[in-house]
Amino acid sequence: MYTQLKNHIVFLLFVAIVPFTVTAQTETSQSIVKVSGEVLTPFNITLASLKEYKQTTVIRKDKDGKDHTYLGVEVSELLEKAGATLNKDLRGENLTKYMLAEASDGYQVIFALAELDGGFADRKIILTTNVDGHPLPANEGPFRIIVSDEKLPARCIRQLTSLAVKFAN
């Protein structure tokens, strides 16, 4: 009887504490995107700080073939804040720079800086946190890059953790 009661208490403690620990972890260590590399001022993007930028909407098809509406901030705005060589500074050897995006599962994709710069292309490349009016589901977010007008969604990197600007050589 006593052992049974003890088992019950241990079980209840487990059920109560484990979800709390998991939630605490997603809200602190994972909810940032590190911006680093060839930039003047590296910084961390948080969910709250994204509200300070101009919001942009991109509608694109996902792997399910259906249109989804993503709300976010243009990646170029974030790189500008970090002091990357965009706009008038994107010429000469700076045209050999690219941005490496990395996710928590190890997936990586790159974009040339010129692909991200509004002076070169109309295609929108945004950092999104919301799809169809809701925060991204855990297997996609909290941060994802969405590329408009690209046939495959392969560069729409989910669970983004880092953006690093680098020289190709």
Ligand SMILES: Nc1nc2c(c(=O)[nH]1)N[C@H]1C(S)=C(S)[C@@H](COP(=O)(O)O)O[C@H]1N2
């Ligand atoms: N982190 C991460 N992002 C990723 C991938 C991945 O394996 N890991 N796969 C890519 C590929 S190949 C595709 S087709 C799309 C699929 O996105 P969906 O499952 O939301 O449709 O996610 C892209 N983003």
Ligand SMILES: [Mo]
């Ligand atoms: Mo894919």
